[in-house]
Amino acid sequence: MFEDYSDITERIAETPKWWDENGVPRYVEFEPRRAANIYAVEVVLLDIACSMCLRRFQVALSGQGGAHRDENGVSLADQIRSGDIDYCDPPNYGNCRDGASTGCFNLAVLQYWRRDTLRDWERNASLEIVLPEMKNYDDRYK
Numbered sequence: 113m114f115e116d117y118s119d120i121t122e123r124i125a126e127t128p129k130w131w132d133e134n135g136v137p138r139y140v141e142f143e144p145r146r147a148a149n150i151y152a153v154e155v156v157l158l159d160i161a162c163s164m165c166l167r168r169f170q171v172a173l174s175g176q177g178g179a180h181r182d183e184n185g186v187s188l189a190d191q192i193r194s195g196d197i198d199y200c201d202p203p204n205y206g207n208c209r210d211g212a213s214t215g216c217f218n219l220a221v222l223q224y225w226r227r228d229t230l231r232d233w234e235r236n237a238s239l240e241i242v243l244p245e246m247k248n249y250d251d252r253y254k
């Protein structure tokens with residue numbers, strides 16, 4: 113479950129455009145360099161929905177391409193290909209008291225970016241796909 117960051121969201125009238133890896137609201141257009149993890153070599157923008165109220169959010173995940181000790185050699189690209197990439201809980205926003213700790217539907221990869229050391233971010237549209245959980249979301253929405 114994320115902090116609700118109402119100290120930020122209540123001072124800014126517009127709805128956040130996207131949320132970073134820590135559930136922090138962002139009001140600029142998404143770019144991979146704006147991820148919280150400045151050491152990331154992979155950054156993904158995901159379309160998710162709260163599992164309770166079904167509200168949609170755009171959220172970022174980042175990684176080290178499988179090299180970080182917590183990643184066990186599995187990159188975000190690997191997770192996308194296996195259909196098993198997960199933001200876990202939705203951003204804690206919008207008075208959804210049920211949804212803050214109940215998980216989310218991971219619906220689609222909107223943007224996938226990777227960089228090699230010292231090189232610019234490169235987008236790979238072949239990994240920008242609808243994820244298997246979109247079907248579960250559609251079933252709930254009916």
Ligand SMILES: [Zn+2]
Pocket residue numbers: 162163164165166167208210211212
């Ligand atoms: Zn919700």
